[in-house]
Amino acid sequence: MLADRSVDVHPTPQAPFYRAVGDEEEVFRAAAGGGLPVLLKGPTGCGKTRFVEAMAHELGRELITVAGHEDMTSADLVGRFLLRGGETVWVDGPLTRAVREGAICYLDEVVEARQDTVVVIHPLADHRRELALDRLGTTLPAAPGFQLVISYNPGYQSVLKNIKESTRQRFVAIELGFPPAEIEAQIVAREAGVGAETAEALVRLGNAIRSLDGSPLREASSTRMLILAGGLVAHGLSLRGAARSAIVQALSDDPDVVRALGELADAVLPPA
Known part of the structure; x- marks a missing residue:
């Protein structure tokens, strides 16, 4: 079976x-x-x-x-x-x-x-x-x-x-596709147990990655990834650290791609 x-x-x-x-x-x-x-x-x-x-x-x-x-x-x-x-x-x-x-x-x-x-x-x-x-x-x-x-x-x-x-x-x-930003932020906030500002920041990053021209990524940053990142924040990890672990590192093993995604995350997310 x-x-x-x-x-x-x-x-x-x-x-x-x-x-x-x-x-x-x-x-x-x-x-x-x-x-x-x-x-x-x-x-x-x-x-x-x-x-x-x-x-x-x-x-x-x-x-x-x-x-x-x-x-x-x-x-x-x-x-x-x-x-x-x-x-x-x-x-x-x-x-x-x-x-x-x-x-x-x-x-x-x-x-x-x-x-x-x-x-x-x-x-x-x-x-x-x-x-x-x-x-x-x-x-x-x-x-x-x-x-x-x-x-x-x-x-x-x-x-x-x-x-x-x-x-x-x-x-x-x-x-089905990824929800509009407002709805996706509500989903992330509820599922991850984080505040609206954190959820909105993660959704901005997700949409920035999805909008990359000529992206080498096989998969986009999913709502599930954003929820995972939010869960890390809810348990004490910094927002940038959570994004790096649950989104940037999870999307690619290519060092150049990971570096570029990390730079994008730093530009989109608020300062630590």
Whole structure:
């Protein structure tokens, strides 16, 4: 089965904090009402996972999250036969559990998985709403309430790892990005437990890095990074020290890039 690090099951007892920027909540509710699959696309750390958690809580659905990785196989999602107590028994994978129980199954960064894994979800993402259990010789219809949600970062994955049109066209697409500065500062302040001035300074730095012309960075400074930096400040680290550790050093290993980002941080952040 999938390792524990790859699967997370949330009963979502407490409402996750999420601030909507556009109509993403309305689109998701409509899709959920019709049992339609949803594709979330956007940069790493912009809130895709938090959004799904918040919507699962609002809808009262169990959420099963699976982190995609290059070693993931279709058996990891669907299930396999295992030896238990001297007997061979079938054990459902996380996708099969979600289909049986009517839960939301969130496949995070799905394009990182092998292509045969992605093909497995096709019958669940169209009018059939069923999962083929080839090793059991049967087909499992999706229980009421089941919804398939997948995500990926179109700016990060290579062309070879992009979502195929045959997969993409089965989904309702919701594009998420980094929030406007005012909303992002509110998120950072709440999640990191810092004051408004600190949060606003971190967001200014984040936006300055995102706006760099000809940036050599593969990833932008994410909201998640800003929250991590804020958390360091909340526990006693200086603002510049927190930015250096959680943002500058985390974005690159190239000494020249790190130096340039450090200089940018010094220019944007208030004096210590």
